[in-house]
Amino acid sequence: MATISSAPPSLDGYQLRLPTFEGPLDVLLRLIERDQLSISDISLLAVFDQFIEYVNALESSTPEFVAEFVTVAGRLSVLKSRALLPRPVKTVDEPDEIDLVRQLEEYRAVKVAAALLASRQQAGAGAFGRGEGIASPLVESARFPPQPPSALTTAVSRWLTRLPLKPVLVPAFRVVSLREMVGRITSALTLDRQTSFDDIRGACAGRQETAVAFLAVLTLMRRRLIDVTQNELFGPITLSRSRVAFDSRSESSPWDSPQTNGRKQAD
Amino acid sequence: MTQAEFPASAGVDPGDLPALLEALLLVSPEPAQLRDLADIAGVPLSAVEEALSQLGQDPSRGWVVIQHRGTAHLSSAPRFASYVRRFLRLDREVRLSGAALETLALIAYRQPVTRAEVEALRGVDCSRVLATLHARELIEVAGRLPTVGNPNQYVTSIEFLKQFGLRSLADLPSLDEVSGGVSEHVFEEILADLRFGAPEFPENDPST
Structure with a gap:
């Protein structure tokens, strides 16, 4: 573990910078798509080692962040163990755990949907109701109505009237010319x-x-x-x-x- | 708006219903309840819905009717967004991050969903993203799931429709068209798995 920790999280030249990617499923999906595989148990096993390697390289990240990856890594491990070992007979009551393959497919759909929304956002689509823009807090904070310079003097004099008026005595010497x-x-x-x-x-x-x-x-x-x-x-x-x-x-x-x-x- | 004090108005001529709705929506500063519109017009709700869909069909208009959870709102046509923005001096566009867009997309396509469901599907913690979307009024809480903990169920808001230039959720592009046939059933299956074992509570408010 310690040997890889110094290396930046990279996947054989496939750079995944931490701020931009969106979690373990994103990484899995990119690994699979990079290898041009379809989403299936087999392709998940194919990228198993690379994913684990990637998780190992995450040592410096926050525990919460790593935990999300470890969860997926655990599920991958179960998948791999099933492929290697003969499957035990399933007990009837046990609820089917969420299939990683199905979840990945769904996640890809979400990514597609997000891309659709992003393109609409990029295109600057938007509908506006009445009164919008005037009541918007964004506008209020971004723009002050223009003020004449006299507004400043008014403000200062208003402030001055509120000050306690105490005469200040300054000793003054008469200077002979x-x-x-x-x-x-x-x-x-x-x-x-x-x-x-x-x-x-x-x-x-x-x-x-x-x-x-x-x-x-x-x-x-x-x-x-x-x-x-x-x-x-x-x-x-x-x-x-x-x-x-x-x-x-x-x-x-x-x-x-x-x-x-x-x-x-x-x- | 309470219409109770007024005597029920005589039913409007069916041919005039779209124009009447136009008038009512024009003066409504906030999204109008379809039920209120139907009461005022003296027609059944279904007639209002049909008339509204007619209103939305005219491409020569500069406005659209946005429909969201039983309300209708008159808004500027999305194709004029850039002009309207300049006119209203809304020069700052708020761009959402990738994580926020993913979460928003998930809610938009699969609403209503709980935080746990969003997180299970994205595989990451989403509390902060949800808070951001909520603060920007892009999502809202529609109710609580009658299961352990009564988690909030999130749906997209009318603000979401407006910001993305959609007249209703039906305007959302189909995923099948774009993603090459990702099964939409997959999601429902996963949600069903997540809700496994949820006790059947009556629909009414748990009053807590």
């Missing part, structure tokens, strides 16, 4: 001729504002509106009005026309 900071520095320098960066920084709320203040200083410096001095590394930074800027346009914000201003200074 560069323009604002420049204004703050220039006004400080309008009052005094000079001021220290530490004073400006002291008025800032948080690191971000300090960064903006530093940017503002750099901007003013670049525009040559202020002079900046620092005597030592990490020492205090002193901001003072530059002569050019604050002499001529002391009251107006130097930010108003930075481009022209800058260019004028660059000349």
Whole structure:
């Protein structure tokens, strides 16, 4: 048994792939038809060995599946034993078991009938009553009626109204703008001729504002509106009005026309 | 449909019976009982059956009358199936597997049969295939066999006739024509063997 089990279920080149064939009778029928025999006890005996060999090769299949083959194999064995041994006298009460030959003939008829149905199916035959197609669950699941895009927004808003409305508090920091900071520095320098960066920084709320203040200083410096001095590394930074800027346009914000201003200074 | 409240109608002129049946079937959303049709028309059942067979003979019509177990249903003619399918947007055709077709064929030709009989003849377990056919409404349970266990007896449904474009089971092609003379008696003999020893129960429902 174990020697054949590795081989795929095949019948001398007559391939019977497991998913496509329909059980032990199918196999028997194909064996007989392959040898062009008529269905009879004799032809069943002729294919006996091949059938048993085929069943042996089925070891890897599920027990339920193999069981169906073993049943037929058993009936074949009875047939063979009868052919080899003298038949005992039949007891009267014993019901006649279903003759394998007759069953095979019938099975062939079923296969023919199935082929007939298959050909009708292939031809796409079909009659339809009223209301069919509309009420068919197949159609309903396969096709949705076309929806306008507004249906989606309607659905979302309907969903939103069902949500519990709890106000969400998000901490928001007021961010000072560069323009604002420049204004703050220039006004400080309008009052005094000079001021220290530490004073400006002291008025800032948080690191971000300090960064903006530093940017503002750099901007003013670049525009040559202020002079900046620092005597030592990490020492205090002193901001003072530059002569050019604050002499001529002391009251107006130097930010108003930075481009022209800058260019004028660059000349 | 209960016709009891209405007074029995006067018998229709025999020449008009086919047209009357046509009218009744036209308005019937579901398969109509032949007995109801006969009552309404005021004619015997046999007259209805005869008239229906006349109706089915006209090849110039786009419809056919499908008859199934004492009912009649007006349906589109099978030869227009592809057009009707497109019209109804039934673009998915359900194809049956080989095992399902075998089982269905067996039931179609030999109904009514029980699961045990189907399995004995096919030599394999058929419970899953039967469940599939049942779910697709191609077969139905006609009753129970009055034998041990009261097994269900399966028959093909009107849906089967429609899907395969048959007006009635009589439309099924004869096996003898195709298979080269496989005896149809064989089957009956086998069934008789299977039913060996079944006690004779009265026909009525076992009420269990």
